[in-house]
Amino acid sequence: MRGAFLNKGLAMFSNKKSTGPVLQPEPVIPVDQRKTMETLMADDCRWPIGDPQGxxxxxxxxxxxxxxxxxxxxxxxxxxxxxxxxVAYPHFAG
Ligand SMILES: [Zn+2]
Incomplete structure (x- = not known):
């Protein structure tokens, strides 16, 4: 019986639609517009690009x-x- 249950579970996975969201390529930031720890402002997107050690x-x-x-x-x-x-986005009050 356990085997039948497992097969049912696998079938659910295989039925999953393959038309998921397509990832867009990362935008390339021009060198003179790149922000570092020193130049990043409070209103700037802080998405890290590249190797933090690089x-x-x-x-x-x-x-x-x-x-x-x-x-x-x-x-x-x-x-x-x-x-x-x-981690999950904090919900800002106001
Ligand atoms: Zn961004």
Whole structure:
């Protein structure tokens, strides 16, 4: 009986639609617009780009969406990735 139950579970997975959201490619930030820890402003998107240990590591730096640490593009990107880089968004009062 246990085997039949497992098969049922697997069938549910295989029925999953394959038409998921398509990830858009990361926007390339021009070098002179890149933000670092030093230049990132409170209203800038703080989506990390590149290797944090690398010399070219920077943040997105676009105008962020109110209530989110990221710009419109990266708010959506954060919602699409299965492993969010941040814990759940805090709900800001007001
Ligand atoms: Zn961004």
């Amino acid at each position: 010399a070219d590591f920077h943040f997105c730096g676009k105008r962020k969406v109110d209530g989110h640490p990221y710009c419109d593009f990266h708010v959506r990107r954060a919602g699409q990735t299965s492993k969010p880089r941040t």
